[in-house]
Amino acid sequence: xxxxxxxxxxxxxxxxxxxxxxxxxxxxxxxxxxxxxxxxxxxxxxxxxxxxxxxxxxxxxxxxxxxxxxxxxxxxxxxxxxxxxxxxxxxxxxxxxxxxxxxxxxxxxxxxxxxxxxxxxxxxxxxxxxxxxxxxxxxxxxxxxxxxxxxxxxxxxxxxxxxxxxxxxx
Numbered sequence: 001x002x003x004x005x006x007x008x009x010x011x012x013x014x015x016x017x018x019x020x021x022x023x024x025x026x027x028x029x030x031x032x033x034x035x036x037x038x039x040x041x042x043x044x045x046x047x048x049x050x051x052x053x054x055x056x057x058x059x060x061x062x063x064x065x066x067x068x069x070x071x072x073x074x075x076x077x078x079x080x081x082x083x084x085x086x087x088x089x090x091x092x093x094x095x096x097x098x099x100x101x102x103x104x105x106x107x108x109x110x111x112x113x114x115x116x117x118x119x120x121x122x123x124x125x126x127x128x129x130x131x132x133x134x135x136x137x138x139x140x141x142x143x144x145x146x147x148x149x150x151x152x153x154x155x156x157x158x159x160x161x162x163x164x165x166x167x168x169x170x
Contacts (some may be wrong), residue, residue, distance in 0.1 A: 028050045028162045030051070031055075033055045037057065037062075040057040040061070042064045044064075044068075045066070053075050057080075058079070061082055064077050065087045071094070073096070073112075075097045084104075094116045098121070107128070108129070109132075115138070119140075123145045124147075125145070129152070139161045141161075141164075144168075146168055147169035150168045
């Protein structure tokens, strides 16, 4: 009787430990953060597997939030300057967001729901705002703003939409 109990306990322990190892091996989420300056903040959450988050901030009082839920979503954010703010929410699979902001008090918010959506935002200057919403599959949005006080609001619903906004001083 004791032998059966020991064998059953050992098998249960191996089973539980094997399950935990498999769950961890399947997640493969990656986070990379580099910050220079002071009072820069980052908040991130990844739920699912094979998510990638790369954040680079240089300057002061900059803020990034990233939420990724699903599989194989990728976010890259680079900010240089002061008071820049970036928010990225991704729900689904194979969505990508790339944000680059340089200057002062620039803001971007990007929401992606679905599969294989891509958004790129580049803002250089002061007080620029870019908001993108993608709901569906295979959508692409790009926003490039140079100068001061530019605003872009892009909303894509459905599949296969392509939007490119370029505005500002040149």
